[in-house]
Amino acid sequence: MLMLSNISVSCEGSRILRGVNLTVPEHSLVCLMGRNGVGKTTTLKTILGLAKLDAGSVKLADAELTGLKPDQRARLGIGYVPQGRDIFPHLTVWENLKISLVVHGAKANGQVDRVLELFPVLKEMLSRKGGVLSGGQQQQLAIARALLTDPKILILDEPTEGIQPNIIDLIGDTLLKIKKEGKISILLVEQYLDFCLGVGDSFYIMDRGAIVAEGPIAHLNDDIVKKHLTV
Numbered sequence: 001m002l003m004l005s006n007i008s009v010s011c012e013g014s015r016i017l018r019g020v021n022l023t024v025p026e027h028s029l030v031c032l033m034g035r036n037g038v039g040k041t042t043t044l045k046t047i048l049g050l051a052k053l054d055a056g057s058v059k060l061a062d063a064e065l066t067g068l069k070p071d072q073r074a075r076l077g078i079g080y081v082p083q084g085r086d087i088f089p090h091l092t093v094w095e096n097l098k099i100s101l102v103v104h105g106a107k108a109n110g111q112v113d114r115v116l117e118l119f120p121v122l123k124e125m126l127s128r129k130g131g132v133l134s135g136g137q138q139q140q141l142a143i144a145r146a147l148l149t150d151p152k153i154l155i156l157d158e159p160t161e162g163i164q165p166n167i168i169d170l171i172g173d174t175l176l177k178i179k180k181e182g183k184i185s186i187l188l189v190e191q192y193l194d195f196c197l198g199v200g201d202s203f204y205i206m207d208r209g210a211i212v213a214e215g216p217i218a219h220l221n222d223d224i225v226k227k228h229l230t231v
């Protein structure tokens with residue numbers, strides 16, 4: 001489905017990614033984990049077309065993404081929920097959602113209803129400004145907005161960061177539901193171990209710009225956690 005092969009990226013003369021290989025198979029939820037500053041968000045940027053590659057290639061299904069612009073990639077089916085959510089605080093919830101429909105030329109009706117079913121709280125808040133929502137509600141809005149682009153793959157960057165436990169559970173349930181529907185694969189960047197254990201099928205761990213461990217989520221044992229994830 002999504003395949004990163006031998007990706008290297010530099011920024012201002014220093015290497016940030018070193019030969020990253022990562023695959024997200026169809027129907028699966030893959031967790032990309034690692035401490036702060038190891039290159040997780042940069043890896044996502046290489047998928048979105050926001051980072052310049054020194055080497056390597058990114059493929060979505062059979063399409064080669066390398067060389068395509070971010071908007072072209074998005075239209076091929078990449079839904080992105082950025083770290084820190086990045087919703088429009090001065091637009092209403094409805095306007096935040098509509099923007100994504102406009103950008104992707106999708107038809108409003110059925111799509112919005114379907115997505116709002118996943119996040120009932122948003123339905124009650126359509127006319128509120130995005131900025132007055134709680135962090136958890138904003139995160140749900142950001143996920144809803146990404147789903148409205150009708151993605152083949154949904155990419156989330158630390159969606160549990162700063163979110164209260166009951167909303168984290170809700171987000172986890174929603175990701176599992178989306179995965180079960182079978183149309184969308186998920187790449188989840190996450191530092192919250194228990195969340196990954198609850199929703200993931202497989203994991204990759206990154207350290208200083210390289211993948212240092214990977215496997216089915218059941219193989220993520222204490223040794224690996226101690227070595228690569230605990231601070």
Ligand SMILES: Nc1ncnc2c1ncn2[C@@H]1O[C@H](COP(=O)(O)OP(=O)(O)OP(=O)(O)O)[C@@H](O)[C@H]1O
Nearest residue numbers: 011012016034035036037038039040041042043083
């Ligand atoms: N635009 C940039 N210019 C220079 N260095 C950068 C730039 N963006 C990121 N870096 C550096 O690249 C490294 C990886 O950053 P990245 O944001 O990918 O890490 P991360 O794993 O997502 O961290 P976090 O968990 O804190 O979000 C860091 O050392 C960071 O300082």
Ligand SMILES: [Mg+2]
Nearest residue numbers: 040041042083
């Ligand atoms: Mg990051």
